[in-house]
């Protein structure tokens with residue numbers, strides 16, 4: 729296999745990144761732009777997207793992915809694309825006994841349903857064009873570990889991993905690879921919201937052999953690996969980016 733020139737790795741490719749306004753999505757857009765992709769950045773807050781466009785030269789679309797009709801229209805309008813990163817996610821912390829139906833539904837709608845809708849529209853277009861493609865779903869260590877207060881969130885990420893495997897099975901024959909990336913706590917606005925209390929984050933940190941939380945760019949690099957030709961035979965995996973949390 730040929731040597732990959734990192735600056736040109738995604739030259740000629742178009743990528744969608746959802747939830748691009750902050751955190752892991754923001755870092756992923758920056759990295760994909762640095763590596764030559766055209767990027768369509770999708771998120772909910774226009775000001776965030778304008779900053780991202782100014783910094784990286786990406787295209788931007790403001791949409792609330794909790795709305796299925798708007799999500800589908802945005803996904804259709806963005807075609808044709810070669811790469812999709814389903815990154816948008818929300819975490820609303822509630823004790824299991826107090827988890828509301830509204831919060832559960834909102835979490836599933838953004839974290840799982842919107843990912844399905846975007847992947848359907850991208851894959852239909854890829855199949856019609858016969859180009860193949862790659863899709864990465866941003867899941868979480870929470871797919872595998874039952875963190876207190878995270879019932880809806882853990883359910884959504886477990887669901888996203890399961891859907892990733894089905895997509896890999898059904899889309900693989902069309903040369904579309906689908907994988908998930910499963911980070912530990914990552915230092916983004918979401919990570920800080922959920923884990924800012926040292927009484928909570930200290931014991932968590934103690935369970936990570938590398939003894940630190942992840943940086944957004946470390947997750948972005950793993951996403952880029954799964955999107956690119958370096959992972960050309962990798963399909964249907966949920967790849968932990970957890971500093972060894974689950975190894976011990």
Ligand code: NAP
Nearest residue numbers: 747749750751752772773793817868913914916917918919
């Ligand atoms: P973040 O800092 O909260 O950023 C999430 C981005 O997604 C924001 O730009 C947000 O826009 C956007 N978004 C949320 N809901 C949306 C909606 N309904 N429609 C459109 N855009 C929406 O989160 P992050 O930490 O970067 O997380 C990114 C992904 O990584 C998520 O799927 C998360 O579950 C996963 N993850 C995060 C961690 C962590 O510790 N940070 C660990 C494992 C997995 P607004 O700000 O405008 O709402």
